Amino acid sequence: QVQLVESGGGLVQAGGSLRLSCAASGRTFSSYAMGWFRQAPGKEREFVAAISWSGGSEYYADSVKGRFTISRANAKNTVYLQMNSLKPEDTAVYYCAASIRVDYLRDYESYDYWGQGTQVTVSS
DSSP, X not given: OOOEEEEOOEEEETTOOEEEEEEEOSTTGGGSEXXXXXXXXXXXXXXXXXXXTTSOOEEEXXXXXXXXXXXXXXXXXXXXXXEOSOOXXXXXXXXXXXXXXXXOTTOGGGOSEEOOOEEEEEEO
């Protein structure tokens, strides 16, 4: 069982930055690939970024590539999402998730555990 708690969301102006954190419980955090997804009002949950269990591989949605960076600190049971050059269209609830898989990490269905989400609002 893995419990995930996101933090770091908030209100920021367009062009600004935020760093989201996701703290995981349990001693097996390093066994899981981790992902970030987001859901805007009236839209489906969409993939943002993912990182392999070792941190050696990273995956990004085209819409955030070059602006967002995912990283993890296994010793701290934490995964991060650094978000730069934020745009109003980045406004959403951001969720972190854990997956025992090593592939298909862009797919919602690949994830076993989810956090409760943190709101990110980007004003124009």
